[in-house]
Amino acid sequence: xxxxxxxxxxxxxxxxxxxxxxxxxxxxxxxxxxxxxxxxxxxxxxxxxxxxxxxxxxxxxxxxxxxxxxxxxxxxxxxxxxxxxxxxxxxxxxxxxxxxxxxxxxxxxxxxxxxxxxxxxxxxxxxxxxxxxxxxxxxxxxxxxxxxxxxxxxxxxxxxxxxxxxxxxxxxxxxxxxxxxxxxxxxxxxxxxxxxxxxxxxxxxxxxxxxxxxxxxxxxxxxxxxxxxxxxxxxxxxxxxxxxxxxxxxxxxxxxxxxxxxxxxxxxxxxxxxxxxxxxxxxxxxxxxxxxxxxxxxxxxxxxxxxxxxxxxxxxxxxxxxxxxxxxxxxxxxxxxxxxxxxxxxxxxxxxxxxxxxxxxxxxxxxxxxxxxxxxxxxxxxxxxxxxxxxxxxxxxxxxxxxxxxxxxxxxxxxxxxxxxxxxxxxxxxxxxxxxxxxxxxxxxxxxxxxxxxxxxxxxxxxxxxxxxxxxxxxxxxxxxxxxxxxxxxxxxxxxxxxxxxxxxxxxxxxxxxxxxxxxxxxxxxxxxxxxxxxxxxxxxxxxxxxxxxxxxxxxxxxxxxxxxxxxxxxxxxxxxxxxxxxxxxxxxxxxxxxxxxxxxxxxxxxxxxxxxxxxxxxxxxxxxxxxxxxxxxxxxxxxxxxxxxxxxxxxxxxxxxxxxxxxxxxxxxxxxxxxxxxxxxxxxxxxxxxxxxxxxxxxxxxxxxxxxxxxxxxxxxxxxxxxxxxxxxxxxxxxxxxxxxxxxxxxxxxxxxxxxxxxxxxxxxxxxxxxxxxxxxxxxxxxxxxxxxxxx
Numbered sequence: 001x002x003x004x005x006x007x008x009x010x011x012x013x014x015x016x017x018x019x020x021x022x023x024x025x026x027x028x029x030x031x032x033x034x035x036x037x038x039x040x041x042x043x044x045x046x047x048x049x050x051x052x053x054x055x056x057x058x059x060x061x062x063x064x065x066x067x068x069x070x071x072x073x074x075x076x077x078x079x080x081x082x083x084x085x086x087x088x089x090x091x092x093x094x095x096x097x098x099x100x101x102x103x104x105x106x107x108x109x110x111x112x113x114x115x116x117x118x119x120x121x122x123x124x125x126x127x128x129x130x131x132x133x134x135x136x137x138x139x140x141x142x143x144x145x146x147x148x149x150x151x152x153x154x155x156x157x158x159x160x161x162x163x164x165x166x167x168x169x170x171x172x173x174x175x176x177x178x179x180x181x182x183x184x185x186x187x188x189x190x191x192x193x194x195x196x197x198x199x200x201x202x203x204x205x206x207x208x209x210x211x212x213x214x215x216x217x218x219x220x221x222x223x224x225x226x227x228x229x230x231x232x233x234x235x236x237x238x239x240x241x242x243x244x245x246x247x248x249x250x251x252x253x254x255x256x257x258x259x260x261x262x263x264x265x266x267x268x269x270x271x272x273x274x275x276x277x278x279x280x281x282x283x284x285x286x287x288x289x290x291x292x293x294x295x296x297x298x299x300x301x302x303x304x305x306x307x308x309x310x311x312x313x314x315x316x317x318x319x320x321x322x323x324x325x326x327x328x329x330x331x332x333x334x335x336x337x338x339x340x341x342x343x344x345x346x347x348x349x350x351x352x353x354x355x356x357x358x359x360x361x362x363x364x365x366x367x368x369x370x371x372x373x374x375x376x377x378x379x380x381x382x383x384x385x386x387x388x389x390x391x392x393x394x395x396x397x398x399x400x401x402x403x404x405x406x407x408x409x410x411x412x413x414x415x416x417x418x419x420x421x422x423x424x425x426x427x428x429x430x431x432x433x434x435x436x437x438x439x440x441x442x443x444x445x446x447x448x449x450x451x452x453x454x455x456x457x458x459x460x461x462x463x464x465x466x467x468x469x470x471x472x473x474x475x476x477x478x479x480x481x482x483x484x485x486x487x488x489x490x491x492x493x494x495x496x497x498x499x500x501x502x503x504x505x506x507x508x509x510x511x512x513x514x515x516x517x518x519x520x521x522x523x524x525x526x527x528x529x530x531x532x533x534x535x536x537x538x539x540x541x542x543x544x545x546x547x548x549x550x551x552x553x554x555x556x557x558x559x560x561x562x563x564x565x566x567x568x569x570x571x572x573x574x575x576x577x578x579x580x581x582x583x584x585x586x587x588x589x590x591x592x593x594x595x596x597x598x599x600x601x602x603x604x605x606x607x608x609x610x611x612x613x614x615x616x617x618x619x620x621x622x623x624x625x626x627x628x629x630x631x632x633x634x635x636x637x638x639x640x641x642x643x644x645x646x647x648x649x650x651x652x653x654x655x656x657x658x659x660x661x662x663x664x665x666x667x668x669x670x671x672x673x674x675x676x677x678x679x680x681x682x683x684x685x686x687x688x689x690x691x692x693x694x695x696x697x698x699x700x701x702x703x704x705x706x707x708x709x710x711x712x713x714x715x716x717x718x719x720x721x722x723x724x725x726x727x728x729x730x731x732x733x734x735x736x737x738x739x740x741x742x743x744x745x746x747x748x749x750x751x752x753x754x755x756x757x758x759x760x761x762x763x764x765x766x767x768x769x770x771x772x773x774x775x776x777x778x779x780x781x782x783x784x785x786x787x788x789x790x791x792x793x
Contacts, residue, residue, distance in 0.1 A: 301419030520547025556638025
């Protein structure tokens with residue numbers, strides 16, 4: 001039945017239909033997305049009386065009219081919704097009709113503020129979204145009042161999470177509170193049938209925040225800000241650009257000297273840069289994009305998409321050591337206006353810009369104008385900014401296109417931030433009391449848990465850096481305040497020295513709440529199982545860089561059996577005795593020496609390969625003494641350290657300047673191999689321990705081709721891990737295997753492990769909602785804690 005048919009039916013049956021009154025409560029992403037005008041239009045079209053209003057818990061709706069219209073309204077509100085809206089729950093109850101409401105117009109009432117509500121707050125704050133097609137068209141229309149206005153938005157697009165200070169989402173509770181609307185904007189804002197009805201950041205040239213270009217000292221640069229910025233970029237200059245969640249540093253990607261200068265000034269000599277492409281056609285010329293990846297790129301989340309480059313070294317210095325490029329499309333009006341301005345320049349067309357976070361490496365994203373002046377002055381040549389405050393910094397989200405099989409692709413989250421946060425994630429179990437999960441040490445995120453929902457934070461970073469640790473504390477305070485949650489328990493990593501674990505103990509003492517220590521790899525396994533709503537016992541291969549095991553040693557190449565709440569270690573890689581412990585995570589040669597020490601009869605101090613790896617005699621003697629005397633060595637079953645060892649042995653990478661640099665380079669090299677790989681197995685499994693020593697004996701041969709060696713390493717490790725899982729699956733009669741941990745961001749390894757497991761008729765599950773790396777750890781902690789605590793909701 002169409003809406004028009006429903007309308008006609010309701011009108012033709014008004015005489016015989018009894019009056020009905022119904023109340024609806026909707027929770028989810030329903031504020032700041034045009035939901036109230038959607039309800040208003042629907043109710044008016046159906047001739048219903050009543051009201052709609054925002055509340056701290058979500059949205060409350062009451063309608064009254066003939067029964068057929070109320071029933072039609074119920075069907076429509078369930079099945080239809082605005083573009084950005086999503087429901088966590090929708091409930092309704094019938095109420096006694098009120099005679100005085102009959103024939104009254106439907107109303108949009110003022111929002112109920114949190115301090116006036118006696119009910120618990122239980123709502124979702126809306127995510128930031130890319131500019132919509134309607135706003136983009138208006139911005140490019142010379143006859144429109146918002147022509148070339150760099151902060152144009154409506155109820156279907158623009159900033160939300162990054163500008164909100166409190167709930168409900170109304171203008172006084174945003175950083176737009178001090179910008180008084182002009183009369184035309186106010187007329188749009190108050191018209192329920194207008195696209196900008198209650199679009200809280202709505203503004204124009206006359207009444208809103210202003211975009212300007214300044215020099216590194218904050219002095220205005222005369223002229224059109226977009227044309228001037230575009231000209232500077234075209235000339236190879238570095239421009240800091242204020243986005244939705246913070247500042248970016250931009251430079252033209254095809255200028256190798258400009259890219260090199262940016263790396264030097266930003267102190268980011270090795271890590272790949274992301275690229276902002278003018279449009280999808282430009283992005284498609286650079287990387288291989290599936291239909292699925294194209295949809296994601298063009299969605300209102302506008303993430304960075306990691307995909308295979310079509311041409312090696314097309315942009316020198318942009319993606320060293322990897323065969324992938326991270327591409328994204330413009331998502332802010334300012335970004336579109338820069339590309340528009342580039343078209344007006346009398347120079348070579350600029351279609352691709354390096355677009356990297358404006359921060360010193362490993363520090364939080366800069367989002368305040370004052371901080372941009374203080375910290376970017378020595379890096380950029382100009383700053384394109386505006387005076388709308390960003391309340392909280394939010395990095396770009398990063399996804400990776402991963403081809404599992406020829407006709408199967410998954411989009412793997414690598415960093416979940418802008419466009420996805422703070423949307424809730426479901427859990428397969430509910431918990432009676434709210435809680436906080438503080439994640440791990442690297443790629444940190446935190447999570448709040450309420451009922452069977454998780455609010456996973458945006459990317460925070462490496463907590464070993466002071467500014468990131470302080471930001472971590474701020475994010476916890478901010479999320480608790482914004483969502484009105486007072487945690488009654490705190491989950492943390494089992495490692496007692498992690499900064500997140502230490503702060504968890506501090507908060508637990510301060511709040512007098514329960515602490516739950518959750519083993520690192522158990523949380524990884526629980527994360528992927530919870531994503532797929534699996535609560536029955538399942539096997540999980542969890543491979544990463546490091547995580548403390550229950551025996552106090554470092555784990556990282558694990559096969560575990562888990563039902564989410566509990567786990568049992570079924571198998572693991574043979575531990576490497578790493579000289580210097582954590583130092584080996586950066587110095588890959590130490591991992592190589594630890595692996596070489598497993599060779600029977602090897603003379604560590606005098607072997608040729610030892611001398612090649614460590615040319616300095618003093619360093620060689622020091623490391624040899626550590627290994628032979630078992631002094632200052634740490635046992636680690638980490639798959640990541642095996643990757644580091646192979647990279648060092650093959651001469652691919654001697655030092656991890658950023659996390660996973662060596663494994664990324666090894667994977668890229670392996671894809672260039674054209675030699676046939678052997679059918680024989682070069683490993684041994686005994687009592688659940690996977691021993692890769694036989695593979696090592698092949699890798700150290702003088703005539704081993706590096707690409708072949710890299711490919712062989714991936715093949716044999718995949719076979720060994722798969723056989724370990726298949727053996728235990730047969731013994732335990734379990735047919736589900738989950739893959740988690742940062743190592744399974746490696747496409748080549750994931751493809752091969754998956755194929756081998758499926759060949760054995762096992763069901764394989766990978767991440768699709770949260771990162772496989774430690775960015776998903778807090779969600780896994782939430783799943784474990786929820787399953788352990790349980791209780792009615």
